[in-house]
Amino acid sequence: QVQVVESGGGLVQAGGSLRLSCAASGRTLSSYTMGWFRQGPGKEREFVAAITWTGGSTSYRDSVRGRFTISRDNTKNTVYLQMNSLRPEDTAVYYCAARDYIPRARLRDASWYDYWGQGTQVTVPS
Numbered sequence: 001q002v003q004v005v006e007s008g009g010g011l012v013q014a015g016g017s018l019r020l021s022c023a024a025s026g027r028t029l030s031s032y033t034m035g036w037f038r039q040g041p042g043k044e045r046e047f048v049a050a051i052t053w054t055g056g057s058t059s060y061r062d063s064v065r066g067r068f069t070i071s072r073d074n075t076k077n078t079v080y081l082q083m084n085s086l087r088p089e090d091t092a093v094y095y096c097a098a099r100d101y102i103p104r105a106r107l108r109d110a111s112w113y114d115y116w117g118q119g120t121q122v123t124v125p126s
Contacts, residue, residue: 001027003024004098004115005022005024012122013124018083018086018122022117028074034050034070035051035102036081036097037095037110038122048068049070068084069084089124099114
């Protein structure tokens with residue numbers, strides 16, 4: 001069993017930055033694919049970014065590519081989401097998710113992830 005806990009959310013002005021962290025316990029994350037999803041007010045949960053267990057492959061939704069960066073530190077069992085140039089439309093609860101292996105073609109599919117955190121709120125006022 002894997003537990004993941006997100007942190008780092010908050011209120012930030014448009015154009016600002018935040019770094020989200022996802023800390024895992026229960027098992028080492030070193031062989032897990034990790035993803036970030038978000039759910040904005042009145043919206044469905046959507047894929048944000050994912051990283052394979054080696055860190056050699058990443059994937060981003062188009063609207064965050066170039067602004068967000070996903071990374072991982074397997075020695076700390078932690079995954080990060082650096083968010084720059086934040087926009088009001090980035091306002092959402094951000095969730096971290098994990099699974100031991102996900103084909104690259106399925107990285108954006110939430111149903112493939114087994115373990116989920118409780119989420120951390122990111123608010124960017126308009």
